[in-house]
Amino acid sequence: xxxxxxxxxxxxxxxxxxxxxxxxxxxxxxxxxxxxxxxxxxxxxxxxxxxxxxxxxxxxxxxxxxxxxxxxxxxxxxxxxxxxxxxxxxxxxxxxxxxxxxxxxxxxxxxxxxxxxxxxxxxxxxxxxxxxxxxxxxxxxxxxxxxxxxxxxxxxxxxxxxxxxxxxxxxxxxxxxxxxxxxxxxxxxxxxxx
Amino acid sequence: xxxxxxxxxxxxxxxxxxxxxxxxxxxxxxxxxxxxxxxxxxxxxxxxxxxxxxxxxxxxxxxxxxxxxxxxxxxxxxxxxxxxxxxxxxxxxxxxxxxxxxxxxxxxxxxxxxxxxxxxxxxxxxxxxxxxxxxxxxxxxxxxxxxxxxxxxxxxxxxxxxxxxxxxxxxxxxxxxxxxxxxxxxxxxxxxxx
Numbered sequence: 001x002x003x004x005x006x007x008x009x010x011x012x013x014x015x016x017x018x019x020x021x022x023x024x025x026x027x028x029x030x031x032x033x034x035x036x037x038x039x040x041x042x043x044x045x046x047x048x049x050x051x052x053x054x055x056x057x058x059x060x061x062x063x064x065x066x067x068x069x070x071x072x073x074x075x076x077x078x079x080x081x082x083x084x085x086x087x088x089x090x091x092x093x094x095x096x097x098x099x100x101x102x103x104x105x106x107x108x109x110x111x112x113x114x115x116x117x118x119x120x121x122x123x124x125x126x127x128x129x130x131x132x133x134x135x136x137x138x139x140x141x142x143x144x145x146x147x148x149x150x151x152x153x154x155x156x157x158x159x160x161x162x163x164x165x166x167x168x169x170x171x172x173x174x175x176x177x178x179x180x181x182x183x184x185x186x187x188x189x190x191x192x193x194x
Numbered sequence: 195x196x197x198x199x200x201x202x203x204x205x206x207x208x209x210x211x212x213x214x215x216x217x218x219x220x221x222x223x224x225x226x227x228x229x230x231x232x233x234x235x236x237x238x239x240x241x242x243x244x245x246x247x248x249x250x251x252x253x254x255x256x257x258x259x260x261x262x263x264x265x266x267x268x269x270x271x272x273x274x275x276x277x278x279x280x281x282x283x284x285x286x287x288x289x290x291x292x293x294x295x296x297x298x299x300x301x302x303x304x305x306x307x308x309x310x311x312x313x314x315x316x317x318x319x320x321x322x323x324x325x326x327x328x329x330x331x332x333x334x335x336x337x338x339x340x341x342x343x344x345x346x347x348x349x350x351x352x353x354x355x356x357x358x359x360x361x362x363x364x365x366x367x368x369x370x371x372x373x374x375x376x377x378x379x380x381x382x383x384x385x386x387x388x
Contacts, residue, residue: 001215002211002214002215002217002258002261003211004206004210004211004214004260004261004283004287005206005283005286005287006205006206006208006211007203007204007205007206008203008204008206008282008283008286009201009202009203009204010201010202010203010204011200011201012198012199012200012201012202014200016198017196017197017198017200020196020198021195021196023196064196066198067196067198072291072319073291075291076285076286076289076290076291077282077285077286077291078281078285078291078292078316078319078320078321079273079278079281079282079316079319079320084273087272087273088202088271088273089198089199089202091270091271091272092199092202092270092271093198093199095270096270097266097267097269097270097271097272097383098272098383116315116319117311117314117315118312118313118314118315118316118319119312119315120311120312120315121310121311121312121313121314121315121342121343121344122272122273122312124340124342125266125272125273125310125312125342126272126273127272146318148315148318148319149315149345149348149351150315150345151343151344151345154343157343189291189292
C-alpha cells in the first residue's frame with residue numbers, strides 16, 4: 001500500500017540563529033557579504049553541510065531577515081541549498097510567499113556563491129528585488145561542485161524582471177572558504193551527474 | 195535581536211496520501227500520467243494549491259514512491275512547486291538526497307506540466323533518471339503562469355547528464371485541468387514579476 005509522510009520537517013543547526021545574532025546592521029553590502037561568508041565558513045567548521053550560506057536582508061536598511069546554509073547532506077534533501085533555506089525562512093517569518101508583495105520594502109538575497117540553476121530559478125518566485133553574490137560559478141566548479149545549466153545571460157534575464165544583480169562582492173574571501181572546504185575533505189556531491 | 199525559526203515544517207493536505215492509494219501500478223507511462231493529472235485536478239477541487247501535481251515512480255516497475263502537489267499558497271512558500279514536493283517526499287522516504295545513488299533502480303519524475311526554471315534546475319541534483327511531462331510551458335502561460343527563464347535546449351541539457359525527457363504525454367488532459375483552474379478563478383501568482 002502506498003504510504004508517505006504527512007509532513008516534512010527540516011531542522012536547522014542550533015548554531016545558526018546564534019550566529020545570526022552576531023550580525024551588526026550595516027548599509028554596506030560588503031559587510032553583509034562578509035557576514036554571509038563567515039556563516040558559510042561556520043557551516044564547514046560545524047560539519048552541518050556544504051560550504052555555502054545565503055541571507056535575506058531589507059535592502060535599504062540592511063536589517064537581517066533570515067540566514068540559511070546548505071543543508072543537503074545534513075537533512076538528506078537535495079533542494080536544501082543555502083538560498084532555498086534563506087528564502088523559505090524569510091517567507092515563513094514575514095508570512096508571505098511573495099516578498100515583493102509583503103510590504104513597500106525591497107528584499108535582497110546575499111549569497112556566498114552565485115546561485116546554481118535551481119536557486120536562480122527560485123529567485124523570481126520569491127519576490128526578491130536584488131541579488132548579491134560572492135564567489136563565482138567557476139570558483140564552485142574549481143572545487144568540484146556543479147552549478148547546473150543556467151541561461152547564458154541570467155543577469156540580464158533577472159534584470160528584465162526588475163531584479164538587480166551585483167556579482168563578485170568579496171569574491172576572494174568567498175573563494176577562500178570554498179577552498180578550505182576542499183582542504184577539510186568536505187563531501188562534494190553533484191559532481192558526476194552524467 | 196535577530197530571531198528565526200529553529201525548524202521549518204511543511205504540512206501536506208490530508209487527501210494526498212489517500213489519493214496516492216488509488217494508484218494502480220502500471221508499466222504504461224500514460225496511465226502514470228493520468229494518475230498525476232487527476233491529482234492536479236484534485237488539488238484544485240480541494241483548494242489546496244495551484245493546478246499542478248508531480249510524482250516519483252520506479253521507472254521500470256511503475257511503483258509509486260511519492261506524490262506531490264503545488265502547495266505555494268497553501269503553505270505560503272514559493273519553492274513548494276509540485277516537483278519539489280515530490281522530490282523531497284521521495285528522498286525522505288528512501289533516505290537519500292541522491293536517488294540515483296540509492297539503489298540500482300532508476301527513478302522517474304512524472305509532472306503534469308513541464309517544470310519551471312527552478313524545478314528544472316532541481317532535477318539533476320535529485321538523482322532522477324527520467325522526466326515525463328504533460329502540459330507544456332505554453333499551456334501554463336496560456337492561463338497566466340510564468341515558467342521562468344530556461345536554457346533553450348533544456349531537454350538536450352538533461353540528456354547530456356543522462357536524464358531522458360519525454361514530453362507531451364496526455365497533454366490535452368493536462369491542459370484541460372489547467373483551463374479548469376482558470377474557470378474556477380484559482381489564484382494565479384507569479385504573473386507580473388517585472
